[in-house]
Amino acid sequence: MMKKTMHVGVTALVAAFVLAGCSSVPLDDKSKVPVETRNTTGLGTGAGASAGGAGQSGVTPVDLTKGGANANLGKVVYFDFDSYVLKDEYRPLVDSFAKSLTADRKKKVVVEGHTDDRGGREYNLALGQKRAESVTKALALLGAADSQIEAVSFGKERPAVQGSDEAAWAKNRRAELVYR
Amino acid sequence: MHNIRRSASSSAARSAGFVRAAFGSLLVVAAAFFCAKASAQFRVEISGVGATQLPIAITKFRDEERATPSLSVSAIVRADLERSGVFKGVDAPGALDENSQPVMTEWRGRAADALVAGSITRLADGRFDIRFKLWDVVKGTPLGGQSTAVEAGDLRLAAHRIADYIYEKLTGEKGVFSTRIAYVTKGGGRYTLRVADADGEGGQVALNSAEPIISPAWSPDGKSLAYVSFESQKAVVYTQDTASGARRPIANFRGSNSAPAWSPDGQTLAVTLSRDGGSQLYLLGREGGTPRRLTTSNAIDTEPTFSPDGRSIYFVSDRGGGPQVYRIPTAGGNVERVTFGGSYNISPAISPDGRTLAYISRQGNAFKLYTLDLGGNGQPQALTDTSDDESPSFAPNGKLIIYASRAQGRDVLMTTTLDGKIKARLVSTTADVREPVWGPYGR
Numbered sequence: 001m002m003k004k005t006m007h008v009g010v011t012a013l014v015a016a017f018v019l020a021g022c023s024s025v026p027l028d029d030k031s032k033v034p035v036e037t038r039n040t041t042g043l044g045t046g047a048g049a050s051a052g053g054a055g056q057s058g059v060t061p062v063d064l065t066k067g068g069a070n071a072n073l074g075k076v077v078y079f080d081f082d083s084y085v086l087k088d089e090y091r092p093l094v095d096s097f098a099k100s101l102t103a104d105r106k107k108k109v110v111v112e113g114h115t116d117d118r119g120g121r122e123y124n125l126a127l128g129q130k131r132a133e134s135v136t137k138a139l140a141l142l143g144a145a146d147s148q149i150e151a152v153s154f155g156k157e158r159p160a161v162q163g164s165d166e167a168a169w170a171k172n173r174r175a176e177l178v179y180r
Numbered sequence: 181m182h183n184i185r186r187s188a189s190s191s192a193a194r195s196a197g198f199v200r201a202a203f204g205s206l207l208v209v210a211a212a213f214f215c216a217k218a219s220a221q222f223r224v225e226i227s228g229v230g231a232t233q234l235p236i237a238i239t240k241f242r243d244e245e246r247a248t249p250s251l252s253v254s255a256i257v258r259a260d261l262e263r264s265g266v267f268k269g270v271d272a273p274g275a276l277d278e279n280s281q282p283v284m285t286e287w288r289g290r291a292a293d294a295l296v297a298g299s300i301t302r303l304a305d306g307r308f309d310i311r312f313k314l315w316d317v318v319k320g321t322p323l324g325g326q327s328t329a330v331e332a333g334d335l336r337l338a339a340h341r342i343a344d345y346i347y348e349k350l351t352g353e354k355g356v357f358s359t360r361i362a363y364v365t366k367g368g369g370r371y372t373l374r375v376a377d378a379d380g381e382g383g384q385v386a387l388n389s390a391e392p393i394i395s396p397a398w399s400p401d402g403k404s405l406a407y408v409s410f411e412s413q414k415a416v417v418y419t420q421d422t423a424s425g426a427r428r429p430i431a432n433f434r435g436s437n438s439a440p441a442w443s444p445d446g447q448t449l450a451v452t453l454s455r456d457g458g459s460q461l462y463l464l465g466r467e468g469g470t471p472r473r474l475t476t477s478n479a480i481d482t483e484p485t486f487s488p489d490g491r492s493i494y495f496v497s498d499r500g501g502g503p504q505v506y507r508i509p510t511a512g513g514n515v516e517r518v519t520f521g522g523s524y525n526i527s528p529a530i531s532p533d534g535r536t537l538a539y540i541s542r543q544g545n546a547f548k549l550y551t552l553d554l555g556g557n558g559q560p561q562a563l564t565d566t567s568d569d570e571s572p573s574f575a576p577n578g579k580l581i582i583y584a585s586r587a588q589g590r591d592v593l594m595t596t597t598l599d600g601k602i603k604a605r606l607v608s609t610t611a612d613v614r615e616p617v618w619g620p621y622g623r
Contacts, residue, residue, distance in 0.1 A: 110413070119547070120526040120540060120570065121394050121615070122439045122452065123496060123503050125415060126459035126480040129436050133457065151454065152414035153436045157392040 077135055079173040081116075084130035086138055094135060097177055098142030105145065111135045112176045113153040114160070116169035121155055128153030131175045228602040230265050234350060237272035237292035237317075242299035247308060248332075253300060253339040260343035260357040260379060263595060264579065265602030267350075278313040278327075284320040292317050294350060298325075298342075307331055310338050314346055323349050336382050337623070356575040360619040361582060362386070362396045362405055363593060367611030373407055375422055378575070378618070380593060380606035386422055397440050398619045399466075406430075406440035406449060417451055419466065430468035441484045441493075442466075443510070450474070450484035450493055461495055463510070474512060485528050486510070494518065494528045494537070505539055519552065521560050527571055530554075531578045536598065538572040538581050549583050551598065563600035573618045584614045 075097075077090040086094070101107050113132030115124040132151035139149050161171040238258045245252075261267040270290055276282055276297035287295050298312030313325035326345060330338045337358055344355030359378045364371060371393045376383035387393060391410040398405060399419075406419045415436040420427035431437035435454030442449055446466065453462045453471060459480045462471035475481040479499035486493055493510055496503050505519040505528045519525040524542035531538070537552045541560065546567030550560045568586035575582070580595050587605070591612035596603045606613075 112413075119524075119542070120483075120496075120503075122483045123480065123498075123526050125394075125436060125438050126452065126454075126482050129454050129459055130480070133454075150414075151435055153454075154392070154410065154415075155394075157394065157410065 075177045077131075077175045077177070078170065079131055079175070081169070081173065082127075083173075084113075084127065084134050086134045091138075093177075094138045095142060098139050098144050101139065101144040101148050102142075105148065108148050108150070108180050109139065109144070110150045110152060110178050110180045111139075112158075112178060113151065114158060114172055114174050114176070115156045116172040117156045117159060117164070118169070119156070121157070125153050125155035125157075128155045128175075131173075135175045135177065225605040226259075226262050226602065227605075228265070228597075230268075230597065230602050233268040234266060234294060235270045235292050236261060236267045236294040236296065236346075236350075237270045237287060237290060238296040239272040239274055239276045241297070241310070241312065242275065242277040244300045247300040247302045248335055251335060251339075253310065253335065253342070254296075254298070256336065256339035256379070257296065257343045257346070260340060260355075261346060263379065263602075263604040264347060264355070264357075265597035266347070266579075278311045278325055280313075282315060284315075284317055287315075287317045294323075294346075296342075296346060303329060308335060308338075310335075310342070312342055314349060336377060340377060340379075353579065354577050354621065356577050356580065356618075356621070358623055359576060359621060360402070360623060361593075361616050362398060362619065363584075363613050363616040364393050364396065365611040365613050366392075366591075372611075373405065375405075375619075386420060386425070387427075394615060395439055396615055396617050397442055398617055399442050400444055400446045400620055402620045402622055406442065408438045408440070417449075419449075428468070430466070431464060431471070433471075439482050439484060441486060443486050444488060444490040450486065450495075452482040452484070461493070461508075474510075475508065475515070483527060485530060487530055488532055488534045494530060496526045496528065505537065518554070519560070525550075529572045529574055529581070531574050531598075532576055533578055536574075536578075538574065538583075540569055540572065549581070549585075549596070551581075561600070563596055563598075564594075564603075571615050571617075573616055575618050576621050580618075582616045582618050584616055 077086065077093065097109060101109060111132040113128030113130065115128050129151060132153055136149045136151040140146065159172045160174065161168045238254050240254050244254060258269045262269055270292045277299040278297060280297055282295055282297070295315040295317050296312055298310065301309040303309055307329045309327065309329050311325065311327040314323045315321065316323050328338060340358035343357040347353065347355035356378055360375055361378055362373060362375050364373055369390065371389050371391065372385045373387040373393050373396055374383040375386050386405060389409060389411055394408045396405050396407040403423065404419050404421050406417060408415050409418055415438045416429050417431035417437045417440045418427050418429050430449065431451050431453060433453055433455035437451060437453055439452040440449050449464050449466060451462055451464055452459050458478065459482050461474040461481050461484050463474055464471045474493070477497065477499050479497050481495055481497045483496040484493045491510055492507050494505055494507050497506050500517065502523045503526050504517055505525050506515050506517050508515045518537065519539065522541045522543060525539050527540040529538040535554055537554050539550055540547050541550045547569055548567065549563045549569040549572055551563060552560045564585065566585045570584040572581050572583040580597060582593060582595050585592055585594050591614045593606040593613050593616050594603055
């Protein structure tokens with residue numbers, strides 16, 4: 001059943017907060033940008049000092065694309081209509097989660113499968129489950145232990161985006177990887 | 181609070197208001213009483229023309245306005261009987277009660293075949309004495325009557341029991357007006373599981389949650405509800421005693437646990453579990469425990485529902501490509517396909533006599549309520565002209581189906597006769613309502 005109960009902009013904002021609330025991905029570790037304070041007591045000390053007078057305002061860039069679990073890759077996998085096939089473009093994401101899990105055997109990931117709002121509740125719950133399982137299967141193949149992964153489904157009960165058009169549906173056909 | 185409107189066709193009713201039917205002397209019953217309830221107030225809107233509807237006159241019960249200003253027993257009785265599709269109410273002016281000697285020619289003149297009159301008296305101990313009599317106007321003879329004394333809280337139930345009595349006397353079939361329904365509401369970011377009278381009134385909250393609740397199912401004794409709750413961030417099956425609220429998780433295995441269905445003896449539940457991968461059917465004792473796997477496929481097998489004799493389970497499977505309804509013996513064995521028309525058939529419900537399957541079929545972009553004769557003859561019959569139908573459930577006398585649909589942007593609950601001709605809309609004025617299930621006899 002389709003609803004247009006919220007303005008899309010507000011919806012996206014709420015969805016963002018909901019998603020943020022749902023996940024327990026520890027973005028904190030990787031997202032704090034260390035700001036170095038430099039003492040420019042001597043010329044030539046420190047890399048920044050010679051960069052055209054950066055002086056006391058030097059900033060060291062932090063590259064999140066190296067080694068961070070998923071900060072640039074996100075934690076959501078999207079699916080085509082009626083499909084639970086894990087598309088190639090999401091392999092790097094799944095890969096990075098698998099690496100994180102194999103590196104720390106105490107870590108657990110729950111993969112939450114979702115569908116768009118078309119169709120029956122229980123059948124969609126099962127479809128969402130298939131989506132989640134295609135991700136957990138991939139994680140297991142990449143070395144994650146069974147005890148570290150669980151596939152669950154919300155079916156159509158927890159849409160990311162309200163709406164009854166393909167743009168909304170595409171955003172709801174997804175699996176979310178959540179550290180628990 | 182009962183604002184009853186009638187129309188000749190459901191589409192006219194939906195579009196611009198309500199149109200007088202062309203048949204008979206059709207009058208709007210203007211309910212004089214409006215009970216100010218906080219939330220989820222239902223109004224009953226009935227539409228359609230039945231083949232042979234018995235015209236019945238129900239006069240206001242003597243003193244009912246004074247004794248019970250917050251509800252009208254006679255209006256509840258009339259609405260119940262009309263919703264069954266078997267009766268049509270006729271104008272019933274005048275001050276009669278159960279002791280009157282009605283002038284039958286007068287009532288025949290009003291084209292009534294049956295007449296009901298009664299009274300309500302407030303007793304010294306605070307209870308209410310309700311009496312009524314039923315006459316066969318055609319023969320000019322009384323058919324029976326009852327008197328009962330009830331607490332204020334049981335006034336609605338008393339009215340429903342009067343409707344049951346009348347229904348049974350005049351049709352020979354058991355009435356379902358004093359049964360209950362359960363359904364889920366969603367609104368303001370919260371979900372509730374509610375239990376209400378079969379007319380949608382008197383809803384009480386059984387469960388209040390910030391997370392989704394789906395797939396409620398009544399136990400056969402009407403004392404418990406099974407349902408799926410997402411309160412722990414995954415689908416878990418609970419059973420809950422409705423009187424006490426005591427609840428327990430009975431299926432909380434790895435992955436998702438859903439689609440509970442009670443066996444007719446109330447001792448077993450069929451559920452959908454993903455504990456072994458995929459979604460498969462399992463059987464569990466009513467207290468939980470170790471499940472016995474029933475289906476073994478690589479497909480999605482879900483939405484189990486028992487046949488009335490408990491020997492088979494109907495369910496939905498996409499083992500043939502798209503979801504269809506199948507049947508398997510409860511003891512295990514060969515799976516037989518049941519639905520063939522269309523590419524997407526889900527949400528099976530079996531009539532109490534085991535002869536009719538109700539289900540939802542996707543036709544193009546529409547999801548529509550269909551019935552199919554399980555005797556093997558005949559084609560699937562569409563019952564509605566709406567396009568977002570869900571979750572059909574039979575009344576225990578097999579004469580009505582309750583289902584969810586969508587109208588004017590809201591989820592609504594509807595009842596329909598099995599031929600699709602008489603429909604009643606239970607419209608929630610606040611929250612969206614979905615997943616209705618009809619409870620058993622015996623409240």
